[in-house]
Amino acid sequence: MTSENTQPPQSGPIGVFDSGYGGLTILRDIMRRMPGYDYVYLGDNARAPYGTRSFELVYRFTLQAVRYLFSRGCPLVILACNTASAKALRNIQQRDLPGIDPSRRVLGVIRPTAEAVGRISATGHVGILGTQGTVASGSYDIEVAKLHPGFSTYTHACPMWVPLVEYGEATGPGADYFVKKDVDALLAMSPGIDTVILGCTHYPMLIDKIRRYVPAGINVVSQGRIVADSLADYLRRHPEMEARLTRGGTVSYLTTENADKFSATASAFMDGAVRAHTITL
Numbered sequence: 448m449t450s451e452n453t454q455p456p457q458s459g460p461i462g463v464f465d466s467g468y469g470g471l472t473i474l475r476d477i478m479r480r481m482p483g484y485d486y487v488y489l490g491d492n493a494r495a496p497y498g499t500r501s502f503e504l505v506y507r508f509t510l511q512a513v514r515y516l517f518s519r520g521c522p523l524v525i526l527a528c529n530t531a532s533a534k535a536l537r538n539i540q541q542r543d544l545p546g547i548d549p550s551r552r553v554l555g556v557i558r559p560t561a562e563a564v565g566r567i568s569a570t571g572h573v574g575i576l577g578t579q580g581t582v583a584s585g586s587y588d589i590e591v592a593k594l595h596p597g598f599s600t601y602t603h604a605c606p607m608w609v610p611l612v613e614y615g616e617a618t619g620p621g622a623d624y625f626v627k628k629d630v631d632a633l634l635a636m637s638p639g640i641d642t643v644i645l646g647c648t649h650y651p652m653l654i655d656k657i658r659r660y661v662p663a664g665i666n667v668v669s670q671g672r673i674v675a676d677s678l679a680d681y682l683r684r685h686p687e688m689e690a691r692l693t694r695g696g697t698v699s700y701l702t703t704e705n706a707d708k709f710s711a712t713a714s715a716f717m718d719g720a721v722r723a724h725t726i727t728l
């Protein structure tokens with residue numbers, strides 16, 4: 448290829464994607480860790496939850512979102528969603544990205560979380576709570592076994608937790624019933640569990656209730672800081688990507704559902720007021 452044909456690599460914001468509100472728990476920690484960059488958050492609230500959907504649908508929806516964020520100029524997109532990371536990331540990285548633009552990157556949240564488990568668990572018995580899709584994919588079992596041979600993983604799906612968050616019931620009394628039921632079911636799988644991974648980015652929005660039902664002495668691990676540290680490390684190791692990220696300190700919030708509803712929910716969770724816009728994928 449001659450130099451005249453070579454497009455300069457595009458610069459732009461970091462894209463953060465989730466099926467709905469959950470990825471905000473990742474975005475908040477990334478922005479605290481790396482405040483100077485520009486960010487675009489996209490929540491596919493109109494089609495959440497993804498956790499009960501087929502592999503094919505999660506892949507198709509996630510690819511649409513990634514393409515959309517690329518069209519907004521993002522050189523780098525974080526799938527801040529375990530279900531999408533489990534069901535779509537590999538295909539997108541290996542099958543789609545080379546044809547779309549091999550210089551862009553899409554990263555997930557499962558691998559950095561599985562890496563962190565080795566630093567957190569002393570017993571090597573690790574419980575993971577996630578969506579049905581994430582649990583059925585076996586992604587955590589596979590990644591933890593690869594990185595920490597000898598560790599045992601116990602996974603349990605919590606199909607009601609994402610709807611509780613998406614429908615604004617996370618702090619209501621009804622949530623207690625489902626949180627206790629699923630925490631008890633996970634911990635009953637092994638008395639040795641000393642670490643519970645919240646393997647769905649929506650779950651930190653239920654953190655007060657989760658802590659209420661997980662006995663003291665068991666670590667409850669949210670992914671936000673783990674993913675933020677891992678991203679900072681990635682950018683240190685990939686200065687060519689870091690140089691393409693713009694640094695205006697801005698953040699745009701996009702949703703496929705009602706913008707006012709998204710703004711109200713996100714403002715209660717993020718550090719500043721949020722004004723979202725509705726887009727169509």
Ligand code: DGL
Pocket residue numbers: 465466467469470495496497498499527528529530531578581609646647648649
């Ligand atoms: N936040 C997504 C995850 O981490 C939730 C998936 C869903 O929409 O069910 O898995």
